[in-house]
Amino acid sequence: MRAFAQNLKRYYSFFTGGFVMFVLALAVAEYMGMPEKWIGWTFMAATVLLYASIGILTRTTDVVEYYVAGRRVPAVFNGMATGADWMSAASFIGMAGTLYQKGYDGLAFVMGWTGGYVLVALLLAPYLRKFGEFTIPDFIGARYGGHAARSLAVVGTILASFTYVTAQIYGVGIITSRFLDINFETGVFVGLGGILVCSFLGGMRAVTWTQVAQYIILIIAYLMPVVFMSYKVTSVPIPQLVYGSVLEKVTERETEIMADPAQVSARAAYARRAATIGREIDSLKQHDNVLTPDERQNRIDQLTKDMDIAAGKAKPLTRHAEPFPGDTAAERNSARLNFLALTFCLMVGTAALPHVLIRYYTTPSVKQARESVFWSLLFISLLYFTAPAYAVFAKYEVYTNLIGSNIAELPNWVHSWAKLGLVKVEDINHDGILQLAELTLNPDVIVLATPEIAGLPYVVAGLVAAGGLAAALSTADGLLLTIANALSHDIYYKIINQDATTTRRLAVSKGLLLFVALIAAYVAALKPDTILSMVAWAFSIAGACFFPALVLGIFWKRATKQGAVAGMVIGLGITLYYLINVKYFGMAKWFDISDVSAGIFGIPAGFVSIILVSLVTPAPDRATQNMVENVRYPSIRAAARK
């Protein structure tokens, strides 16, 4: 075991060194005149080839290897794999942008997506490891007995994971198409190949060892641009340490920009535009005209969108460091309530997402499972506490160097991202100078454009793309495996055919993997707008479905089968009812809570239902109580001896 861990350290140190050399070599090649397109291709080809070779080298036909990587992943490496599993395309590319837009209020994501690991460590990971089976529905099924609870857990797994995996594949399509200059659909299927070659051949084993490599690539890619940016702005290369002073400067600039008469006139122009569009909408609504009702509705929807954008630009800017901004006390209180609710849902959801929890089945012992959560969070935090620095540096750059400059002489990065539609500039007050209200930035551009803003060579942009790809592929791998395993292990093996041979189980598993992957890729290729907003729901859904049943299953022996089924149905039911009705049917919000945080109602409802129903149903039998007792202690041997 120790020799195995030593070897791993050697392999991955060698790999990290090799990767750095590879990047440096490409930098030299660029300096010698290698075209940008080739650099992009080399990066993509080299990394995908690498993942494929790890997949081929670690292929397996053993059930324990396929489902839980042989349960011999040392704590540190499981931590890295969890990090890659956890950090998705959204964390890598989207989060810094969200923080740029929302300032303090975006920190709900930073705290939510890290604080959840406290719940994993304290309430779930060691106990699940002691239980030591294959999937999360497995635990629910064994603890509560009967097929009902297990099947419900499978439904929850699919609900929480499928939209999530679709969004990852969508992200792969975006990145590959942008950097390889191929069309989006081809990009999706190229990415799909990269995902499948790994999980299909070696299951969890291959996915684990690929994820470790992917973590190393994604963290190097994430840190590098912002370190240079920090050096450029403050001459200290540790962005996390020094961005406080940059934030102060941003705050000063905010005051200046607000007072600038040109900004005031630009905002007034947008307010007038919003009013004009508003009148147009009213006249469309009142008069019959040549348009069919459908056309009219579409036109109204489009105009309403335009009006909201213009009205948003007319508003005063929100200050980056100000918590819960709002014009009235009621607005501020509602922002605070939503911040807390979102943080809570993201945390509980993190602690209940099956693809994260199954990672703790793969360590050699309970002891290592506990340590592994520590390593997971340490590796994850490295990215999450850098993201706010990205946002602040980008804002500093935009507020000081971009705003107030001549529109005819904007820097190059503005033009190159404007071509892709991610940056928009409009001189609404015709003064030839760029005001803040006249600039529109797509959140994704913050991470993608930082290398150029910091004046780094194209090779770094390629590195960032490779990092984003690693983040999306690793998360997609973990999710696909989770869905396919829940179906093959829990539905096929445990419910339909308990006599299935291991060969047959693996064949079914791989078949389902392929099937689920193709459906996800097909859905992603349709580019549904809603899919991206639905990802945030996964946290509320997983939290409400699993968290109460898992925690009470471990900490309360009295929790019964009927209680668990009721808790899962009611928790999940309330969450889905709330988010669908608020999002699509205009239901009035309860306490002004947004649909993303639906779990704030579903999670407590789940707990209460399990407790109440358990108390009125007969206590679980002796065998179940023994099982709970067994899960609570890493080993029972000693107690028997005493």
Next chain:
Amino acid sequence: MHVPDTRREYWRKNLWLTGSLLVVWFVVTFCIAWFARDLAAFTFLDFPVPFYVGAQGALFVYVLIIWIYARRMNRLDEEYDVAEEER
């Protein structure tokens, strides 16, 4: 099933540790965020305090909580002789 007293004690200690660490987790996350507007006037390392806590401080505390838990529980396993044999 009869549960020996030593094991009961182990479980009680575990619950106590888990509970106290969860209180710390709750205070750092939710209490500070609740009073964020009032705390914004204070600064730490040039950051307004609530911003610092949300962006970095809370993360350090979370990592520390998990580290303390793992260390303390692994010792407790040895003390109460419920540790598994290292493979």
